[in-house]
Amino acid sequence: MPSFSLDPKLAADTIALTRWKLCRVLLMNDSNFPWLVLVPERTGLRDFHDLAPADLGEATAEIVRASRALELAFKPHKLNVAALGNVVRQLHIHVVARFTNDPAWPRPIWGVVPAKPYGEPELAAIAARLKAVLG
Amino acid sequence: MPSFSLDPKLAADTIALTRWKLCRVLLMNDSNFPWLVLVPERTGLRDFHDLAPADLGEATAEIVRASRALELAFKPHKLNVAALGNVVRQLHIHVVARFTNDPAWPRPIWGVVPAKPYGEPELAAIAARLKAVLG
Numbered sequence: 560m561p562s563f564s565l566d567p568k569l570a571a572d573t574i575a576l577t578r579w580k581l582c583r584v585l586l587m588n589d590s591n592f593p594w595l596v597l598v599p600e601r602t603g604l605r606d607f608h609d610l611a612p613a614d615l616g617e618a619t620a621e622i623v624r625a626s627r628a629l630e631l632a633f634k635p636h637k638l639n640v641a642a643l644g645n646v647v648r649q650l651h652i653h654v655v656a657r658f659t660n661d662p663a664w665p666r667p668i669w670g671v672v673p674a675k676p677y678g679e680p681e682l683a684a685i686a687a688r689l690k691a692v693l694g
Numbered sequence: 695m696p697s698f699s700l701d702p703k704l705a706a707d708t709i710a711l712t713r714w715k716l717c718r719v720l721l722m723n724d725s726n727f728p729w730l731v732l733v734p735e736r737t738g739l740r741d742f743h744d745l746a747p748a749d750l751g752e753a754t755a756e757i758v759r760a761s762r763a764l765e766l767a768f769k770p771h772k773l774n775v776a777a778l779g780n781v782v783r784q785l786h787i788h789v790v791a792r793f794t795n796d797p798a799w800p801r802p803i804w805g806v807v808p809a810k811p812y813g814e815p816e817l818a819a820i821a822a823r824l825k826a827v828l829g
Contacts (some may be wrong), residue, residue: 606773608761619754626743641776645792645800657780662773665780667804 563600565614566649572674574686579691581617582652584625584693589674593633593656593685595625597643604650622652628692630654634640639667698735701784707809712828716752717787719748719760719828721821724809728768728791728820730760739785742777757787760829763827764791776800 565583573585573596581601589593599610599618610618626638635656642652655668663671677685700718708720708731716736721728734745734753745753762774770791777787790803798806812820 597782606761607775608758608773615754615758619750622745623750626741629766637741637780639776639778639780641774641778641802643774643776643802645772645774645802667778667802668775669802675784 561602563602565598566651567645568647569596569598569649569651576686576689579621581614582621584621586678587653587674588682589678590681590685591624591675592661592668593635593686593689594631594668595629595654595689597621597625597649597654601650605644605648606650609650609654610646618652622654625654625693628689628694629654630642631692632656632688634662639691641667645668696737700733700735701782701786703782704731704733704786709817711821711824714756714759716749717756719756721811721824722788723811723817725812725816725820726810727796727803727805728764728770728824729803730764730789730824731759732756732787732789734785735787740779740783741785742787746760746786753787757789760789760828763824763829764789766827767791767823776802778804 573587576584576586582597582598584594589598622640629635633656636659637657639655639657641645644650657664708722711719711721716734717732718735720731722731739745748778754822757775763769767792771794774790774792792799
């Protein structure tokens, strides 16, 4: 079994925040939305249901944990959770805090507005804030 | 605790296929995509992480079950799973079979092309096919 490596596009588009038991926890570098991406550190997975039975419960627990962290940090109007993977094949789960005044509301976020990368001080601030709630 | 009732928009846009332990299993009336919607029969839920700890495992198991049923029936290129709920507030989980020649590929399906309701014989055929694999 080859060792896990993060998809290059995911690596380029995100900032690593922490690692949990199953997933790497990444921040999407798009200041339009507080947007986490969970990537199970397993090789060869594409779909959510490709997770081994033993990993499914942990994946679900980590989705809940990421959702609660975003709620705590940002008090969003809604959480969006999705495993799509039509472009990047490696299984990854989006957990996104939504606001009624965000640039895509009420549509899903993907492909609506161009990504707006964080500035350097802004990125340091949001990463610190998220690390505090993600544990 | 009021008893569960399906959101009127979900009821209008879907066809009921079956009921599992936790969720109603609905078929979205849009022939652009084989598209299931799972609705936990619980009152007052909006976000995935609103599910009680005791229901999270069953929700996950039913997402996997719906995904496998779509794979078996349609041999799709990819499954998309999402809990968005920006428009319909009642918690519902989309499980969608995607093909590289579907009208939204590789974008997410929401809001890309207008829904194309099934014709009557087509609907009876797909409902029968899905009921056979959904169990």
